[in-house]
């Protein structure tokens with residue numbers, strides 16, 4: 064039997080859930096509710112049952128779980144009320160804006176004995192999965208540094224994402240995904256954090272940032288979001304002991320280079336404006352093996368499959384609340400570092 068889900072907030076992401084749930088092998092859509100009449104009308108036009116209020120969803124005994132897909136400042140109340148009404152909950156990212164708020168939500172899940180998980184769906188991004196697999200396999204030797212970035216050139220969307228009170232800004236919007244991905248790849252405690260936010264197109268919230276994370280085992284990560292970048296740098300760049308890898312853009316092949324002979328004979332120098340250099344001269348095929356690889360297959364429906372198994376007590380939620388909490392801790396420290404214009408010593 065498919066588990067029955069209702070979606071609260073039928074904007075861009077609510078409708079995404081609607082489409083996915085309607086095409087799912089494990090979950091079914093009972094209906095949706097949105098405070099905006101035009102989004103109610105939109106859902107109706109698609110033949111979706113629309114509830115007249117959030118309370119009506121909570122009162123519907125057929126609804127087993129609520130999907131919360133509203134702006135970020137409304138998550139806590141909607142999640143806790145759903146849990147207290149005996150529903151399981153999937154909440155959109157960022158789950159909330161502070162660790163303290165998230166702790167209240169987890170407490171509500173615990174006291175009601177319900178599953179509460181967060182839709183960190185970029186755990187199913189093919190580019191991320193390729194990088195994670197590369198680090199775990201050790202194909203290029205021990206990882207040293209990873210760069211995880213997204214570059215766009217259109218500023219931040221002109222909706223609630225530009226408003227601080229509603230949880231706008233790129234740290235909370237994209238940062239939450241990229242930090243989550245990095246913390247799945249590099250697992251050691253973070254001991255140092257530096258973050259610089261940009262305000263090129265928006266004074267109130269950040270429209271981009273550069274976040275450096277330093278891990279106890281010596282690894283580091285650069286996480287970058289830009290919305291004013293008319294030429295984009297690589298989506299991922301990985302530096303390892305025995306090679307490097309990068310993925311230039313969404314859907315592109317992984318480019319790999321593995322050193323086959325560290326010490327080269329007869330290095331041919333390269334000419335630069337200020338003279339020749341051997342240090343920066345590119346390697347040739349004698350000492351470097353260069354190759355490409357297709358991105359792995361993945362299926363976004365696995366999120367709902369895992370959720371259903373978690374509800375049935377067969378599996379742990381793939382997105383663990385302890386992991387979600389750690390990402391929130393990093394975001395809080397990132398904002399503090401930016402505010403103080405300092406590198407912070409941490410243990411996260």
Ligand code: NAD
Pocket residue numbers: 071072073074075076077096097098099102117131132133134135137155156157182183184222223236
């Ligand atoms: P949106 O503005 O397109 O949609 C939000 C909708 O919620 C609007 O239609 C609004 O009318 C409605 N709403 C607001 N308050 C409500 C309430 N109390 N009850 C019912 N409806 C209410 O925004 P969006 O892009 O869909 O983002 C919604 C959430 O989804 C955010 O938390 C966002 O970060 C997240 N999101 C996640 C992803 C992802 O990849 N996981 C992608 C986009 C957005």
